[in-house]
Amino acid sequence: MKKCLMVGGQAVIEGVMMRGPGLRATAVRDPQGKIQVETVPVRFISDRFPVLKKPLLRGSVALIESLVMGIRSLSYAAKMAGEEEEQLTDREMAGTIAFALVLACVLFIAIPTGAAKLFRFITEDPVFLNLMEGFLRLAIFLAYIWGISRMKDIRRVFQYHGAEHKTIHCYEAGLPLTVGNVQRFSCLHPRCGTNFLLIVMLVSIFVFAFLGWPSLVARILSRVALLPVVAGISYEVIRFAGRSENPVVQTAIKPGLWLQYLTTRPPEDEMVEVAIESLKAVLPAEEIAEGSGAYRGAAHETEESGAGVYAG
Numbered sequence: 007m008k009k010c011l012m013v014g015g016q017a018v019i020e021g022v023m024m025r026g027p028g029l030r031a032t033a034v035r036d037p038q039g040k041i042q043v044e045t046v047p048v049r050f051i052s053d054r055f056p057v058l059k060k061p062l063l064r065g066s067v068a069l070i071e072s073l074v075m076g077i078r079s080l081s082y083a084a085k086m087a088g089e090e091e092e093q094l095t096d097r098e099m100a101g102t103i104a105f106a107l108v109l110a111c112v113l114f115i116a117i118p119t120g121a122a123k124l125f126r127f128i129t130e131d132p133v134f135l136n137l138m139e140g141f142l143r144l145a146i147f148l149a150y151i152w153g154i155s156r157m158k159d160i161r162r163v164f165q166y167h168g169a170e171h172k173t174i175h176c177y178e179a180g181l182p183l184t185v186g187n188v189q190r191f192s193c194l195h196p197r198c199g200t201n202f203l204l205i206v207m208l209v210s211i212f213v214f215a216f217l218g219w220p221s222l223v224a225r226i227l228s229r230v231a232l233l234p235v236v237a238g239i240s241y242e243v244i245r246f247a248g249r250s251e252n253p254v255v256q257t258a259i260k261p262g263l264w265l266q267y268l269t270t271r272p273p274e275d276e277m278v279e280v281a282i283e284s285l286k287a288v289l290p291a292e293e294i295a296e297g298s299g300a301y302r303g304a305a306h307e308t309e310e311s312g313a314g315v316y317a318g
């Protein structure tokens with residue numbers, strides 16, 4: 007089997023964003039049932055500053071770039087799906103990112119490190135308290151994922167998440183990108199961002215365990231300052247796991263795969279069509295297997311109307 011390009015993606019509102027080596031594409035099904043695709047070039051800051059491609063540095067850079075691209079794609083998807091009239095401006099996007107980061111710091115840093123003092127009745131050993139903080143952070147994270155997975159609108163996004171994973175699996179297997187082929191594959195993928203977030207939670211437990219137990223403000227600031235270190239280590243772990251077939255490594259990443267049972271759902275065929283068009287948009291023509299489907303163009307028709315495919 008020939009070596010395939012490294013691709014990744016993200017579910018958005020009524021669609022899927024795919025990212026290839028040089029392009030990012032967001033495919034969305036509009037209110038009329040047609041698949042709309044936006045394709046834009048990807049410009050990595052690490053191409054201008056090669057030092058940022060070094061291990062432990064590239065993880066933080068990739069995380070920030072993925073966050074920016076994800077929000078841009080979400081903005082486009084919301085507009086195409088008819089939920090927003092305009093896409094976010096750069097200022098609005100910066101504000102959205104800042105708000106998301108502050109909320110994450112409150113939820114996953116300030117609250118668990120503040121609540122960990124409740125365990126001082128057992129012992130005041132700093133290592134123990136930091137470990138309790140880490141487990142509280144992990145519990146909050148898991149509860150958050152479980153909670154949003156119960157929301158109807160989010161479940162639909164998670165179906166598109168499953169379509170994204172299945173489509174990437176099909177491409178990596180070298181098969182034509184058709185609905186039938188894609189639906190044969192698993193919704194779980196080792197390079198998923200869910201895996202990355204779980205690894206971040208686990209790595210942070212060990213990184214923060216030996217920081218002592220200063221004041222609450224000092225604890226919060228130290229965790230925020232070390233986030234790039236945690237992200238860098240986590241990125242290298244998931245990058246290695248995604249390429250390794252070692253049975254020990256594959257066993258170690260299983261908790262991240264199990265967590266994807268919450269963040270992915272089996273997709274409908276029309277969702278797979280969207281994911282396929284998104285992936286095709288970022289691949290060179292020679293990378294698209296002969297016999298792949300063409301689903302962009304006509305509106306999707308339901309089985310009740312007598313058709314179930316596109317006139318590509």
